Amino acid sequence: MPLSREEIEEIKSILSREPTLEELAMFEAQWSEHCSYKSSRRLLRLLPTAGRNVLIGPGRDAPAVEVFPGVAVVFKIESHNHPSAVDPYNGAATGIGGIVRDILTLGAKPIALLDMLYLGDLRDSRAKWLAKGIVKGISDYGNRIGIPTVAGDTWFDSSFNTQPLVNVACVGIAKTEELVRDRPAPRDAILVIGNPTGRDGLLGSSFASKPLSDNPSEDIGAVQVADPLMEKILIDSILELARKKLVKFVKDLGGGGLTTAVAEVAADFDLGAELRLDRLHLRTELTPLEILVSESQERMMLVVDKEKLADVVAVLEKYDVPRSLIGFFDGSGRIKAYYENKLVADIPAKELAKPRDIWRLSRPPVELVKLLNPVSDIPVVSVAEALDSLLSSPNIASKKWIYEQYDHEVGIRTILKPGFGDAAVLRLDTGDRRGIAVKGDANPRYTAIDPFNGAANSVAECYRNLVAVGSTPVAFVDEPNAGNPEKLEHFWYFEMMVKGIAWMTNELGIPVVGGKVSFYNEDYRGRQVKPTATIVGVGAIEDVGRVKSIDLKHEGSTILVVGTTYPELGGTEYLARVHGIEAGGVPTPRPSSELRNASYIAKLIDDEIALSVHDIGLGGLAVAIAEMAVLSDIGVEIDIEKIPHRGCSRLDEILFSETQARYFIEVKPERVEKALELASALGTTAAVVAKTTGRKFYTVKLGSITVIEKHLDYLRELHEESLRKTMV
């Protein structure tokens, strides 16, 4: 996004003169939406960021929370939507690279990756090409740098056909006292390490801050080839530097390149800096302007005490890390950049780093009423056939084809692996059995119909997933992916998503410690993709030996449903997939039920009453229990009459409604009484609705009538093979 006329005037008044070309480029990079949050900052202030466990909130490259005394988790989310739309392989891969470097800036060891992918309809050839390239890019990069990709979320919708959403997250750990967070001071050296800087990725952030052009091959500036080997070398060397306490401060050279890295540090610590641009190691000859704003990948900035420079260089030497000493911080408050002894830029750091907020206007779109009105007269269909079509729906079908291409075991921490639990669980190796749970979630359909409630439901779903495995949710990071903020109706979606996230996280009492915003997610005709609120959460686990997976454990167990079912078919996968309708409002967020039911689940897991737990999400009850049966190869028989509901008058409402705050739990028959007692003590709705059987069948009964009966092998084939079949 080029600078606006007002912005140029403002720059002139900041400098009290005409800016040089270099200065203009620096402002353009730093004031881009991607780097400056100028449209979003005002709204992001609504998010609850404080909490007892929060060590570092928003502001640095990544936040940190203390999950256990002395144990810090650093985690963050990032989007690489625009690069992935033109070069899916490298776009997604460099997204992983960027998020890992954010985690490294605090000296934390990256231990897990997550990928939340919102892809096009696989029947479209470009969408399929993008989907394959994205998965391959994440696989090749994540696998090579040795960080397991342990969880994610995958969704398919034709609005993403040309502009997919690639949201990635990384989780790192460190001892609290070993986090790299000293204050940079005057005379500290500025080292840039990693890839030689090139013309690739010139002004990439401005690219991410404008709509796609209709000819993607013109967007060359934003294209960058991923180099996972260099990233791996950066990881190894930075962790060694951090362990030896040789660096004061580390920053990623990401969006806005050198300009952003230096300006933000200087502004945050009341410093200035003197840069010698000609000292930077380059891959091709570049002008000073290009050096200032290039976004070449796999580069980082180290702030080093002069005394320790030699020790730092020795470590970099060992790993053969390319590097250059490009300048020093000072107390001037100004960024001065020299090229061959000529001053090419001289800007006050604070004004550069923090442009004035833009007050964006918003307006709900007129079609909204149609989307929010309840859908009436849904035709009656065979629920047995509907179940088949849901289990094979790419949104619900197993994502095995994707996650088996990811090394999800490296690091030997992955206790609950993809596909087995509602969240992934990793042990921490702190010398005990403690661990963390992580998961990312979104529902683009919900947020497209009702961004406030939809986003609130993304938070709730992530929360439930963390609870279901037996963890205590600690913190979230968020990524609203919206359209063009200059368009009132697009901005409205963004505003409502942020408000929905803020409301729900406040209700649940879990802080949002960081996040990222992505705008301009439009196709070339200016239509926004389904606005999507992605939430990634971390939960704490005392004993990883006691986590709960979703697969049923025994024949002859009892299954309870937790939570009341309401007739909430609006926005569901059932309504979309079976009836072709994407409207009718969305299921109501129910924060107090979430809290109540979560503490019930936690109690059942603590008291070792629950054998397996699965939250009820997309596809409703019928799908959730089928997933449990199929994964374990243990038959189930569920009786619809026993399901606690309010106001449901049809079979499909009970079976496929996506009412929030519900779970299935498997319990040994002799513990059922205890489970129900606990439920009434806590005021939770729980009821015995099903049992596991020795027959390999999935059976749904209405009293004595059999409504659905299917062999597990048949359902498994639908669930496990559908995605693979569409991918070839």
Place this chain on the structure above:
Amino acid sequence: MGLYRVVAVVSYRRGLKDPEAETIYRDLILRHGYSAVKEVRVGKQFTLLVEAESPERAVNYVKEICDKLMIYNPVIHELYVTIHA
């Protein structure tokens, strides 16, 4: 009608980083002292056996395939199609 062997080579566009080529050059070729090598580039080669009326048609047919089926990504790749000697 004849049978032609058409070769399509896909490589990164000049100016873009080519990590594979750079690693092979630096960590293999130079490290072993083959310093008369000044540059290395790597590409993927597809050899298609095509039935066509003329060599020109065969080449065009392959070009069309590469474009339409997105065998390469013009944003980052160069494509070079020739008939096999």
Place this chain on the structure above:
Amino acid sequence: MGLYRVVAVVSYRRGLKDPEAETIYRDLILRHGYSAVKEVRVGKQFTLLVEAESPERAVNYVKEICDKLMIYNPVIHELYVTIHA
């Protein structure tokens, strides 16, 4: 002394299953109706810029590199070295 561009192509020996080539042929080319294609093979092409006294020397130099540094593995690969036109 001159600078020569030498091309080394490494491809799988015939008879070895090459999943990449098969996938491109079956799932892409044939599925989209390009039935005039009768076969697809995939290889890797290395282009080396070599300083040498003659084109022959340049080629031999590259052959030596390919052998000594095992740019290809004779158990599974075929190697084909030429000077660039």
Place this chain on the structure above:
Amino acid sequence: MPKIAILKFPGTNCDEDVLKSLREVGREVRAEIVWHKDFRLADGWDAVIVPGGFSYGDWLRAGAIAARSRAVLELPEAAIKSVPVLGICNGFQILVEAGLLRGAFLPNESGRFICRWVRLRVDNPKGPWLSLAKNGDELHMPIAHGEGRYYIEESDYKSITSSSPLIRYLPNDNLNGSSYDIAGVGTEDGYVLGVMPHPERAVNPLLTPRGFKPGGEVIFRSILYSLKSGW
């Protein structure tokens, strides 16, 4: 106390896992991650493990560049001096590329990277890495590789099948299309062993999914036992 070197290259990423698992199996071992530039066989290592990962980005071919490194060029010497060498995944690929073990690696038959637990069988266990394994033992471990299709010519296979230790995928678990279901192979004396699946990921029952048992443990227990008591 025996000293085991875990060799690390740019791109190696299972070094710490191997170290962790070795320590989990036995306290009486001094295992150390050694950066390839610092590795000298003459430093008195009692065994060497080349762990998995993507050495030099796996560019050219998996393991090919590391195989030409100075550190690996010292390994044939290890074989002569009876120092046991184990290659895991990328380490196996490196040993094959370096000519310490027979065969070659091709891309998986599916054309895709695959990460999944598999079942294996041990044939003809011998040497320091399999001293505690019994013929026909079934072992479970995860694989995680893109170029794991082991290829060996028939004549070579015939010459090793009766004399060398072999680890095979059970027929349904040969996901990459390896010749003769081979997942691991050793030299005739078993001093040098390469395995494609990851034993270090299959030591702790907590990390073992339903239906599987941690089958990597026996390899680590074997080497610790062998270094102490011979084999």
